[in-house]
Amino acid sequence: MTYMLLILEPTGQRQSRTEAEGRAAYDSMVRFAGSLKARGVLQATGSLASHAAAARVQTSGGKLQVLDGPFAEAKEMIGGFFLIDCSSFDEAVAIARECPAAQWATVEVRALAPCYDDSAARVARVGT
Numbered sequence: 123m124t125y126m127l128l129i130l131e132p133t134g135q136r137q138s139r140t141e142a143e144g145r146a147a148y149d150s151m152v153r154f155a156g157s158l159k160a161r162g163v164l165q166a167t168g169s170l171a172s173h174a175a176a177a178r179v180q181t182s183g184g185k186l187q188v189l190d191g192p193f194a195e196a197k198e199m200i201g202g203f204f205l206i207d208c209s210s211f212d213e214a215v216a217i218a219r220e221c222p223a224a225q226w227a228t229v230e231v232r233a234l235a236p237c238y239d240d241s242a243a244r245v246a247r248v249g250t
Contacts, residue, residue, distance in 0.1 A: 123233060124165065124207050125214035127221060130228040131201040136172060150222040151202070158206060163217065166205040173199040201227060205234075 136144060148169065158164035178189045201223070208214050211233065218229040235241070 123210070123214075124205065125211070126232045126234060127204040127206065127214070127218050128230040128232065129201040129203065129221075129223045130198040130230055131223075132227070133173065133197060133199050135226065136201075147222070147226065154220065154222055155204065157220075158204065158217070163206045163208050164204065165207055167203065169202040170200055198228070 139147070151169070155164060155167045158167075176190075180187055180189070204221070206214060206217060208217065211231070214231050214233075218224065218231050221229045223229055
């Protein structure tokens with residue numbers, strides 16, 4: 123089954139690091155990705171730029187809107203992701219526990235599934 127590990131960083135965290143600290147954090151994540159690839163579970167990974175350079179597209183009242191960032195109400199931003207293929211939710215959680223980002227951010231584990239299918243949510247609740 124395919125799972126996404128979302129890295130949810132506190133906003134402003136990146137700006138609080140020195141460049142050397144930021145590079146060290148990034149390098150640890152690259153090594154983590156390499157270990158997942160060597161184990162044969164990594165499908166894709168990516169690091170996202172700050173939400174300050176983001177936009178949100180939505181329809182409200184029948185009118186399409188593009189909202190620029192940063193978003194004052196945001197307490198976290200998605201800093202990156204790992205797309206992994208493993209045998210169970212429990213294995214995905216075990217992999218998330220190994221992620222270096224768990225030391226400075228939240229690693230959210232989500233199964234990929236169609237929006238009409240909540241069976242993955244039921245399985246996840248049972249597996250925890």
